[in-house]
Amino acid sequence: MSIKIKNLYKNYKGFEAVKNLNFEIKKGSITGLLGPNGCGKTTTIGMILGLIRPTKGEVLINNKDIEIEKNRISVLEKMNFISPYVELPKKLSVKENLIVYGKMYEVKNLQNRINTLCNDLNLKEFLNKKTGELSSGQKNRVSLAKSLINNPEILLLDEPTASLDPDTGDYVRSYIENYAKKNNTTILLASHNMSEVERLCENIMMMKQGKIIDDGTCEELIFKHGRVNLEETFLKLVRE
Amino acid sequence: MKLRRMYALSIRHLYLIRGSFPRILDLIYWPTIQIILWGFISKFFTMYSDYYNNTVGVILSCAILYDFLFRSSISFNMLFLEEIWSRNFTNLFVAPLKLSEIITALTFTALVRTLIGIVPAVLLMSPLFGVSIINLGAPLFLLFLSLYMFGTTLGILVTSGLLRFGPAFENTAWSSLFLLAPLGCVYYPLSILPEWLQYISNLLPLVYVFEEARSILINNSVNYDNIINALLLNLIYFSLSVIIFYFSFYGARKKGTLVNMGE
Numbered sequence: 249m250s251i252k253i254k255n256l257y258k259n260y261k262g263f264e265a266v267k268n269l270n271f272e273i274k275k276g277s278i279t280g281l282l283g284p285n286g287c288g289k290t291t292t293i294g295m296i297l298g299l300i301r302p303t304k305g306e307v308l309i310n311n312k313d314i315e316i317e318k319n320r321i322s323v324l325e326k327m328n329f330i331s332p333y334v335e336l337p338k339k340l341s342v343k344e345n346l347i348v349y350g351k352m353y354e355v356k357n358l359q360n361r362i363n364t365l366c367n368d369l370n371l372k373e374f375l376n377k378k379t380g381e382l383s384s385g386q387k388n389r390v391s392l393a394k395s396l397i398n399n400p401e402i403l404l405l406d407e408p409t410a411s412l413d414p415d416t417g418d419y420v421r422s423y424i425e426n427y428a429k430k431n432n433t434t435i436l437l438a439s440h441n442m443s444e445v446e447r448l449c450e451n452i453m454m455m456k457q458g459k460i461i462d463d464g465t466c467e468e469l470i471f472k473h474g475r476v477n478l479e480e481t482f483l484k485l486v487r488e
Numbered sequence: 489m490k491l492r493r494m495y496a497l498s499i500r501h502l503y504l505i506r507g508s509f510p511r512i513l514d515l516i517y518w519p520t521i522q523i524i525l526w527g528f529i530s531k532f533f534t535m536y537s538d539y540y541n542n543t544v545g546v547i548l549s550c551a552i553l554y555d556f557l558f559r560s561s562i563s564f565n566m567l568f569l570e571e572i573w574s575r576n577f578t579n580l581f582v583a584p585l586k587l588s589e590i591i592t593a594l595t596f597t598a599l600v601r602t603l604i605g606i607v608p609a610v611l612l613m614s615p616l617f618g619v620s621i622i623n624l625g626a627p628l629f630l631l632f633l634s635l636y637m638f639g640t641t642l643g644i645l646v647t648s649g650l651l652r653f654g655p656a657f658e659n660t661a662w663s664s665l666f667l668l669a670p671l672g673c674v675y676y677p678l679s680i681l682p683e684w685l686q687y688i689s690n691l692l693p694l695v696y697v698f699e700e701a702r703s704i705l706i707n708n709s710v711n712y713d714n715i716i717n718a719l720l721l722n723l724i725y726f727s728l729s730v731i732i733f734y735f736s737f738y739g740a741r742k743k744g745t746l747v748n749m750g751e
Contacts, residue, residue, distance in 0.1 A: 260744060294747040297582045301741040317586075324584040335575040352583045394579070 249310045249326060249401040249434055250275045251296060256305035258291050258458075265291045267458040269305070273451075275401075276432040280445035283455030284486050289438040292455075293404050296436070297329055309402065325353065330395040331406035335387070338380025342371060342390050345379055346397060353398035365393040369423065385416035392420060396427065403428075405437045409444060417441075421448060442479040452478070454485050461485055514659045521663075525670040532676035545619030546705045547675060550698055552610060552621050554674045557635040557694070558665050559605050563598035564643025565650075572655055581746050587737055591730060594647075595640050602636075624704050630715045634697050637722035642668075644729040648736035654745050674698050693718040693725070 256269040266288040273279045281289050294300035295307055298320045309327070312319040336345045343362070350358040366372045369389045374382060379390060388409075395403060408424065409417040425448055428435050439445050445452060446466050453463040462469060462485060466478055475481040505511050571577045580590070614620045621628065642664055649657040671685070672694030678686055689695045696718035703711055740746050 258744075290747060291744065294744065299578065299581055299741065299746040300744045301738070321584045321586060324582060327582070329578075329582045331578070333575070334578040336579065337570070337574045337576050339574075349579070349583065352585060354584075 249323075251402065251434065251436065252306075252308040252311070253292075253296075254306040254308065256292070256295060256307065257303045258288070258295060258300060259303045264458050266295070266302075269458075269460060271453060271460065271463070273434055273436060275434050276428075277451065278428055278435040278437060278449050280449035280452040281436060281438040281455060282440075282442075282445060282452060282482055287455045288458040289455055290406060291458075293329075293406055293436065293438060296404060297327070298324065325398065326400060327402040327404070328353075328395040328398055328400040329404045329406070330391050330408050332388075332408075332410045333406070334391075336379050336391060336394060339378060341376050341378055342382070342393075343375045345390065346393060349394050350397050355398055361397060361399075362393075365396060369393050385412055388412055388416065388420060392423070399431065400433065402434045402436075405435060405439075407439055407441075408437070409439070409441060417444070424448065442477070442482060446478045454482065456486055508656065510656060510659055514663065517663050517666075521666045521670065525666075528670055528680055529675055532680045535680070545613075545617070545621075545623065546702055548613060548617060548619050549621050549624065549705060550674050550701055552606070552613065553631060553635060553697065553701055554669065554672075555609065556602065556606050556632060557639045559602040560598055560636050560639025561642040561646070561665055563601035563605075564594055564640055565646050566601070567594050567597055568643075568647045568650060569655075569658060572650065578747060587734060591644065591733065594643070598640065598643060599636065602639075624701060625710075627700065627704060627710050627712075627715060630719070631697050631701060634693055634715070634718040634722055637719075637726055638693050641722065641725045641729045644726075644733050648729070648733045651733070651740045651745070652736040652743070668692065668694060671695075672698060677702065691721070693721040696721070 251273040253269050253271050256266055257264070258266040269288075269292060271279075281292065283289050291300060295302050296309075296314075298307075298314045301315070307314050309319075309323045312323060314320045314323050337348075340348070346362045346365070347358065350361060355361050366375060369392060371386075371389060371393060374386060379387065382390065392408070395405075403424075405424070409420050412420065421444055424435070427433065435448075437445065437449060450465065451463065452466055452469060453460050454469070455461065462472075464472065469481050470476070470478060473481045473484050475484060505515070571580055610621055624631065646657070646660055646664055649660055671681075671689050672692050673681065673689060674694070678689055678695055678699060681689055696714040700711060700714040700718070703709060703714070
């Protein structure tokens, strides 16, 4: 599945959160969305997920306009999302949460799918534990399992490793990297972690004040702006 | 003890109250409603002290019926609020769930929650007070159905507010039903209200439900007009509440409140 954004705008009471966005993310690619806080990343992801109605423009998933309710539901069946600002019910066990979302996404052979994810993400030992009793690293892995429960063709990752220790962060990044390769998943990754973006993304879009101010591969951006790494390139672009 | 530190803690809460009109309203709301409700009850007993002679179960039966309404509505709201409190809200709206599926699922789950709460109370009535709500006979089912529909309608309306305005609307979830107790004539007949208020109360299905419950228990007669009126009004209000829910959802998408709700 591909994502195509055409002339996308979002205004909140006179404030332009997103201004004339145009980009395309090809099937099976990982694209990074970088930008300072408040630059419009979450709003953009919200519009792709159908959570926010664009003021103007189109979000096309596999050439289907998600503003049409029927399309929205059929697209959401094949999409999923993870964000540190969104959690799973704390009083439900890990297994109960995965069953709830598995059924919501009408996953076939749900038990097998849960077993596979639990093996892959090392969730087995706390499968019957309440989600609220887990450490933030464990919770993150459970959220990742939820976001993969429907074997999504599109995965939207909003700061997937924020607040994780370096070891867990690295584990999650490796897992996402391998998962995307194996399943040809289209991924949009919004992050403040430059090394994460550098490692995972084939293409990077830099956002500032609601606009994409530059895009390209990591090497292209670094070379174009005469910097030594992505972090410095980022800093140059947002401070200009 | 440092006065300045205590003052700091106090103004932390005062800032909160000052900055939120719903909070101020909430503080005024509860005492006002209590005064109005008990004022009408007192007036009723002063004027008609022999009204409930030999029918000790009337008030208790009405209390159970009102509680059923209360639980239906609050259960619906609670299910929705749980998702906000647990910060799971966004996960639900990025799942392939249609709005009609959300409403239907919450409606039935709210019924289960309500029954878990109300059945023990109904069972306790008989051994403790020698009163049984079953005395209402077959129409009891229709009265419960009416109250369940109205409770769900209120639940959907409050949920629409939560969708549109965010968790700040939470207080309305708790207070919406208490406004209806005095107007719904739960414990006294409609005639006890001032005439102008009777016009408003007549628009509430509750009035017909409780008038009918009293009529059955006191006069042993069933007036199906009341039951039909209540069901028809419920049907209208339920349909309107569903339309409002859809509008609120689209309003929330426009306003962006579906993202990070509960933050």
